[in-house]
Amino acid sequence: MSSAEAATRYVELGYTVVPVPPGEKNPGRRGWERLRISLEEVPNYFTNGQNVGIHCGEPSGWLVPADLDAPEAVKLGGRFLPPLSPAAARASRMPTGGTTRRGPNTVHSRTSTAR
Numbered sequence: 001m002s003s004a005e006a007a008t009r010y011v012e013l014g015y016t017v018v019p020v021p022p023g024e025k026n027p028g029r030r031g032w033e034r035l036r037i038s039l040e041e042v043p044n045y046f047t048n049g050q051n052v053g054i055h056c057g058e059p060s061g062w063l064v065p066a067d068l069d070a071p072e073a074v075k076l077g078g079r080f081l082p083p084l085s086p087a088a089a090r091a092s093r094m095p096t097g098g099t100t101r102r103g104p105n106t107v108h109s110r111t112s113t114a115r
Contacts, residue, residue: 004046016059019050
């Protein structure tokens with residue numbers, strides 16, 4: 001799947017995306033925090049294998065990443081973090097269930113109580 005296809009899937013799920021240069025974690029562009037890419041604009045921004053960054057918090061329906069740095073925290077995370085919808089988990093290739101794992105110590109969840 002290309003980065004443009006992945007970004008399209010995320011936008012369709014209500015997430016706001018930002019292109020991130022390959023191998024980087026920082027978008028490296030001024031104003032990325034305010035950048036809102038529409039579905040129609042995705043092909044203009046994701047043209048060269050960029051990574052897909054996702055805004056957290058309000059812009060993406062209160063998507064919250066949580067770093068769980070201890071095995072005990074990983075085991076308990078599902079008790080405290082609401083799950084993503086099955087459609088969102090499938091689209092991002094994350095497992096469905098309590099919380100979703102992304103990398104060794106990060107889970108993603110959506111919550112309306114983060115405000």
